[in-house]
Amino acid sequence: MRILVLNAGSSSLKYELFDNLESVASGVVEHIGEPGGVKDHEAALEMAEKRLVEGGFLESFARLDGIGHRVVHGGERFVAPTRIDETVVEAIRELIPLAPLHNPANLQGIESMAKKAPGVPQVAVFDTAFHQTMPKEAWLYAIPTEFYERDGLRRYGFHGTSHHYVAKEAAKRLGKPLDACNLVTMHLGNGASLCAVWEGQSVDTSMGFTPLAGLVMGTRSGDIDPEIPIWMMKRGIDADKVLNKQSGLKGLCGDNDLRRIEERAAGGDAKSKTALKVYVHRIRHYLGAYIAQLGRVDAVVFTAGVGEHSVLVRQMVCEGLEPLGLFLDTEKNLRGEAVISAENSPVGIFVIPTDEEKEIAVQTEAVIGR
Structure with a gap:
């Protein structure tokens, strides 16, 4: 076909x-x-x-x-x-x-x-479909309910096709059916999001009503105090432009290419070092929250451009998380192996290249073959 x-x-x-x-x-x-x-x-x-x-x-x-x-x-x-x-x-x-x-x-x-x-x-x-299994308490914002009922303001989440694809691949690697797997999948690219997967279904994700919420990204701010855009607009500042195109890593150090940021940080650039720390801090914030939410986790998955290729980010994210069951094998991580968790790690740590196009092809074939 x-x-x-x-x-x-x-x-x-x-x-x-x-x-x-x-x-x-x-x-x-x-x-x-x-x-x-x-x-x-x-x-x-x-x-x-x-x-x-x-x-x-x-x-x-x-x-x-x-x-x-x-x-x-x-x-x-x-x-x-x-x-x-x-x-x-x-x-x-x-x-x-x-x-x-x-x-x-x-x-x-x-x-x-x-x-x-x-x-x-x-x-x-x-992109939003995979996250439609989230429970109401995960997607409903604490604002007057008329904004949801009338205007549809709620958490939708994005990158769903990618999260679904790597979750299925992680299940294969674990040798278990997807509906028996609890995972935290981390799509880390210029746009980035985490997803908590309970028994194969999305139960929470870091992006929200728009892709601006959640993690620090290439040019997007991620989570901030909601009063900040109001403060900007009162002063005639284009908050949409600032938060979507001038923030994130670019706003912190003037560059949104993580490869260059890592090089500059290694060379001693203070702003690049800070940008990396802020970037990783937010990932760990959501990772810890989702591990707590799931209770039992079979594996965490790194994917997308940064997740698949940045040895440093993977190392920084996993550092000190042994009490949560994540034991990183630094040599495997350095070599960029598919499984970078230590042999004794209760939670698997996987690097899985995403393939959203293939997932779309799989789903398309399934629909037209019915």
């Missing part, structure tokens, strides 16, 4: 072709609608199709068996991957106020592909 996975952004289109769940080709079309770029998402799809045909991977989009789309926000309505029809398209459109930067672009990809390959089934895989 040939599945094309699409991740449509406002000015880019990422694509990956899977044949029987094996990746055979991938690429990206950038600068959509910008000077020097293609006109729109339809033109971007034409370019992607041309590349795949010329590469001998596909005769045309019409010969696909299915198309899987990453859709950032599914609200409360979508708790699983869903075959796309007009009703689903309109529901995604109605959710635009919850994800104004993402859902419109996701919709453009869906609608453009419907024109290009009208007979091929399309499936929406939602």
